[in-house]
Every structure is written in structure tokens, then in C-alpha cells.
Amino acid sequence: MGLKAQITEDMKTAMRAKDAGRLGAIRLITAAIKQKEVDERVELDDVQVQAVIEKMIKQRKDSITQFEAGGRQDLADIEKAELAVLSAYMPAALSDDEVKAEVDAAVAATGAAGPQDMGKVMGILKGKLAGRADMTAVSALVKAALTKA
Structure with a gap:
């Protein structure tokens, strides 16, 4: 089953369970996917859907930081709940050691x-690690590896 189909099934399940928080987050995902499809006039595949979700995760993390800095824990909690739902659709994250090994391999290659x-x-790492590692951290590791080389 494709990722879009899985999201649709999860939305139906959340509706049946009357899980308003989860349903709202899933609806945000479907809206973002449809918006991207309409804007680009294409049918998104699983990789592109993951890119949309990854962007939404980054937005949630930024929002959580801002809300906590502003003393709005109630809004930060809502964003954290949405972040948990979004993260469930991403592939398992790589450990720091695995990311470092990939960086070293790409530098050598x-x-x-x-x-x-x-x-x-x-360019090499983006294809391999997209959705499985924080690309900002990967960029920092690459920069460190190249400056000491």
C-alpha cells in the first residue's frame, strides 16, 4: 500500500475512533499533499509525499521552539501532538554513528x-538520507569532515 493510501486509511480509522487530534493532523497532511499536487499538476509518489511530511515536521519543530520561547506551552503541546502523528509516516531515523558512516563513505566516494x-x-547524501536524518546536522558533519581533510 502506498503512503497516500495509508494516510487515507488512517484518516478513516481516526474518524471511526473519534480521535479529533489525530484526525486533524492527518487532514493537515492530506491538505498539504493535495496542495502540492494541484500546484505542480502531478500525482505525488511516496518519496514526494515524504518530502511534504518532512517539511511539515520541520515547521512543527520551529513552531514548538517559538511557542516555548514565548511562554505558550498550550500551543507547543498541540504542535508536539501533530509532530508525533507526522513522524509516524517517516522511515526510521538513522543513528548518529550510521549518519557519520554515510558521510565518511560519501566523502571517500x-x-x-x-x-x-x-x-x-x-548531492549524494541527500538522496540516501532524505527523510531518515536531519539534513542540517548532516551538512554540519560534511563541513567538519571536509575542513579537517
Whole structure:
């Protein structure tokens, strides 16, 4: 079953269970997917759906930080609940050691010699690690690996 079909089934299940919080989060996902499909006039595949969800996760994390800084724990809790639902649709995250191993392998594969080769290394890693690792952290690891090389 595709990811979009799974999301639709989960929405039906949440409706039957009268789980308003989960239902709201799933509806946000379907709305974002449909918006992207309408904007680009394409049918999204699982990888593209994961990219949409990944963007939504990043937005939720940013919102949580802002709400907590502003003393609005009630809104931060809502965002955390949505984040939990969104995270369920992403593949299992890689550990720090696994990400470091992927970075080292990509640096070796490209023969990167310095910071000027960061684009080559990130190009390889983006395809492998998208949705499974925080790309900001990956970028920092690549930069550190290339500056000491």
C-alpha cells in the first residue's frame, strides 16, 4: 500500500475512533499533499509525499521552539501532538554513528578534498538520507569532515 493510501486509511480509522487530534493532523497532511499536487499538476509518489511530511515536521519543530520561547506551552503541546502523528509516516531515523558512516563513505566516494566539494558530497547524501536524518546536522558533519581533510 502506498503512503497516500495509508494516510487515507488512517484518516478513516481516526474518524471511526473519534480521535479529533489525530484526525486533524492527518487532514493537515492530506491538505498539504493535495496542495502540492494541484500546484505542480502531478500525482505525488511516496518519496514526494515524504518530502511534504518532512517539511511539515520541520515547521512543527520551529513552531514548538517559538511557542516555548514565548511562554505558550498550550500551543507547543498541540504542535508536539501533530509532530508525533507526522513522524509516524517517516522511515526510521538513522543513528548518529550510521549518519557519520554515510558521510565518511560519501566523502571517500567523491574524492572530496575540501569545502569547495561540499555540493558533490551533499548531492549524494541527500538522496540516501532524505527523510531518515536531519539534513542540517548532516551538512554540519560534511563541513567538519571536509575542513579537517
